[in-house]
Amino acid sequence: MSPSPPAGAPVRAGAPVRAAAPVRVGLVGAGPWARATHARILAAGPETELVAVWARRTEAAREVAEPYGARAAASYDELLDTCEAVAFAVPPAVQAGLAVRAALAGRALLLEKPLGPDVPAARAVADAVAEAGVVSQLVLTKRYHPATRDFLRAAAELKITGARSCYLHGAFLGGDFATAWRLEHGALLDLGPHLLDLLDEAVAPITSVRGTGDARRWIELTCEHENGAVSQASLSGAVNLPKARTRLELFGPEAELVYDTAPLDHEECWPVLRSEFATAVRTGRPPTLDASRGLRLQQLLAQALPR
Incomplete structure (x- = not known):
């Protein structure tokens, strides 16, 4: 079996990579959702490894990272340098801009919903994913049960x-x-x-x-x-x-x-989500619930806004 890509190497859709090593994931955010769910699930493995956390406050990032043996990144660029995939647990307006940067840096994306605060921001994420050819997956929790x-x-x-x-x-x-x-x-x-x-x-x-x-x-x-x-x-x-x-x-x-x-026990969702994300990253085959699906949902949300 070939080794996993080195830290910082692009992970592109359609470029299969067989590896025994878990996918190295960096987490953006240190709020309640990051603490309660993302960090815990990504660190549970065996398919993924939480390697770093970045947030606006380094101390908050450290509090999320240290229980799982991960590092608190001093900057977003440092986070990108340590991982091959990025998970987001931040507000939509924050996620959209950072996700574009991660995609264009060749990182796979584990995205929250909605992709952004509006359709243009969501389209920017979907376009960046398509341009870079990276894997993306949405955390639509119930879909994994x-x-x-x-x-x-x-x-x-x-x-x-x-x-x-x-x-x-x-x-x-x-x-x-x-x-x-x-x-x-x-x-x-x-x-x-x-x-x-x-x-x-x-x-x-x-x-x-x-x-x-x-x-x-x-x-x-x-x-x-x-x-x-x-x-x-x-x-x-x-x-x-x-x-x-x-x-x-x-x-x-x-x-x-x-x-x-x-x-239903929502704890049954997380191992499925983690496994399918890791499989998508390693095989380069994007899942159905990807950034383009997120854009589709964002367009429906825009239609639904009361006039």
Whole structure:
């Protein structure tokens, strides 16, 4: 087996590399999502190794990095020099610019949703990925759960005429995840990518979407699909619930099909996500949930903004 690429070597889609060594990943961000999820998952291996963390405050980066034996990079350029892939756990406006730099430096990207704060920023990321020929993958968490994949396979066998869905929680009411960008943009940018992705995949490609309400309180989306179906999506991060609620109900001439995350253990998602990202990096074959998918979702989000 050939060795893995040296630190700083570009990892390009379509250039297979067989290696026993884990993918060396640098993490951007030291906030609650980086601490609770990204660092822990990337360090758990065996497919990936967390080698460095960079954040605006070096001390914060050190606090995230040291428990996993990683280093706190003094600059973003230093982070890029130490890794072959970059994972992002920062606000969309920050991610977009840094992701373009990483892609053009030949690094694979593990991207949060949404790609950026708006369509031009998201397109810049997708274009940079395409230009550089690097692997990219979106952290659409639920898509990596076996139950979600079972649901989507079952949905593909149905004739669907309508759908109802919701993604609701109370994280914006206070706590670690009531962050500035989420409070500013609300549930549409934070939760919308998850639900629109599932509806777009389960029902049929969305041709139009319009939103009503206030994304910082409650927003309702109406989607029209290529197959003529119509779907509704309710989004809020500011409702008091005992736990987050994500549910899709698909209707048509056959029995309804329901997807509900209430009984699911999200810990089952992370090993799948990590393994598939590492496989994509090592083989050079981009996954389906890549930056171009992120751009597609960003375009739907833009359509959904209440006028």
